[in-house]
Amino acid sequence: MIWAWIAGAVAVLIFAVAQSKVKICLSFVHMEQNDEIRIDLRSLFGLIRYRYIVPLLRFQGWLEGLELKSEKTNPNKGQYQGEPKRKIDFDKIKEAIDNYRVLLHNCFKFNQWFRRLLSRFHCTELNWKTSAGIGDAAETAVVVGTIWGLKTSLLGYIFRTIRLEAKPELQVMPVFNQNVFITEGICRLHIRFWHLAAAGIQLLFRILKVKGGLRAWKKVLLRT
Secondary structure: OHHHHHHHHHHHHHHHHHHOEEEEEEEEEEEOOEEEEEEEEEEOOOOEEEEEEEEEEEEOOOOOOEEEEEEEEEOOOOEEEEOOOEEEOHHHHHHHHHHHHHHHHOOOOHHHHHHHHHOOOEEEEEEEEEEEEEOOHHHHHHHHHHHHHHHHHHHHHHOOOOEEOOOOEEEEEEOOOOEEEEEEEEEEEEEEHHHHHHHHHHHHHHHHOOOOHHHHHHHHHHHO
């Protein structure tokens, strides 16, 4: 009898874990010299928490590229891991594109798998505010209209796949007679744990379906 109770408890625990949500909160801000990108992840009812922060993001020019510094923290254990500053230049971008092509080539219908995974995500909050001005009123109006178009096009493309459960709050405010660009936003997403686990298993089978696929993925991921 006791084994039946144990089996039942284990089954309930597995079901609860499978139905639990993996919650992701993405926030970003650009305000003059202050930049920050933060990603917070919570899973298994808050037992697993992870935070990734990019507190420094500087464009050094077309030749030098983008300079960034990142930090990783584990709130559960109070661990903090700072990383040295890195630069993202054309060589790094080209390398990333080449790696992506290798992964894509060594996975059976990767794009199909990725779209299906995105369709399992739910967006429960989206708030994106931008203030822009370039000194001239007429030109500022054109810039503001362009930003509105870019925002709506980008979000329209993204939310063809991701399920939107809350009305997005978008703002683009003109700042006349000033040269300024300020943007900040927050986006909250969640996905069921079992959807994520199933997607991982499906990805593995798709990789194994291609000859030499697993070896190619290991080579790319270990190198990066």
